């Protein structure tokens with residue numbers, strides 16, 4: 521059965537659903553493993569925490585980049601040991617710290633947070649190794665730092681380590697993540713180079729670093745014209761940089777965390793035509809759960825309605841670019857028409873495409889949206905107007921469907 525046959529079959533049961541393809545996740549994660557020997561991978565759970573997806577990615581040997589206590593617990597439930605779970609997020613509460621401290625490696629996001637971890641460690645009468653998320657004195661493109669809500673400024677972190685009175689915490693790792701969805705491998709290679717220099721500095725300051733987490737950045741082509749990320753370029757550059765780094769920090773584990781590269785392309789969102797109407801000469805196709813089932817296409821329309829720019833800057837993971845999603849119908853035949861695709865929510869913002877040409881659609885037909893394997897189900901405001909939730913289906917490599 522090909523994927524379109526699977527979709528058609530499932531649409532007899534569900535009016536809107538995500539379909540994640542295990543073979544695609546296995547291919548993408550394997551590409552990363554093959555391209556970066558000597559690097560360990562973490563999966564950014566926030567991208568798609570579906571249980572089947574987690575089992576698949578963790579089954580490939582990936583650890584977890586957890587952005588909340590909830591994601592730490594999900595990763596534990598999926599069978600990961602503490603050693604493979606890294607909890608990095610701003611604004612952790614004392615409760616978050618208490619409940620995750622023995623289940624994950626905490627990465628402190630501020631100096632105040634280090635003090636909160638010290639307090640919890642005192643309460644529990646333990647000593648903990650923690651990482652620091654650093655806001656470095658560089659960006660992808662420049663050699664100076666910028667203000668950020670994420671992490672601790674590089675100079676403040678260095679100063680803290682030198683003068684720390686927190687005797688219950690030992691800093692043993694660093695984490696940086698500056699930007700997602702970079703399609704230029706040369707830019708990411710330059711960033712990694714700066715990261716290795718930063719790690720050598722903190723290795724000296726901390727008296728040894730057990731890990732260096734390079735964060736993410738690896739982008740994927742969303743639009744038809746986007747060139748795919750050149751993994752082989754980044755792979756060669758990494759091999760060279762890693763060899764140099766290991767002569768100085770031979771025991772430091774080097775990690776990359778990814779979300780979208782592993783899963784985004786594996787998913788489609790399928791929605792059913794509920795109704796059609798013509799109003800003042802415009803044909804509307806009304807679909808099940810668009811804004812509330814997969815918000816990103818309608819958010820893109822909204823962003824574009826506020827600007828005349830042809831390529832407005834992306835705001836990941838909510839807005840990527842003008843044509844980041846394609847709308848595919850499973851209909852064949854010559855009859856085409858110009859339509860506007862809207863959803864069944866009671867807001868006029870629920871529009872996913874305007875004046876596009878598609879085969880004629882009737883109630884019961886399907887529209888399939890690509891790039892829906894990550895930052896999709898998790899972002900959608902499904903509580904609005906108490907609509908039925910889209911199903912999340914998983915097509916196993918053997919061809920079975922798991923819910």
Ligand SMILES: Cc1ncc(COP(=O)(O)O)c(C=O)c1O
Nearest residue numbers: 564697700701736777778779780
């Ligand atoms: C700290 C951190 N790491 C990793 C990621 C994953 O990024 P991507 O899905 O682009 O790989 C994100 C995404 O927001 C992030 O905030």
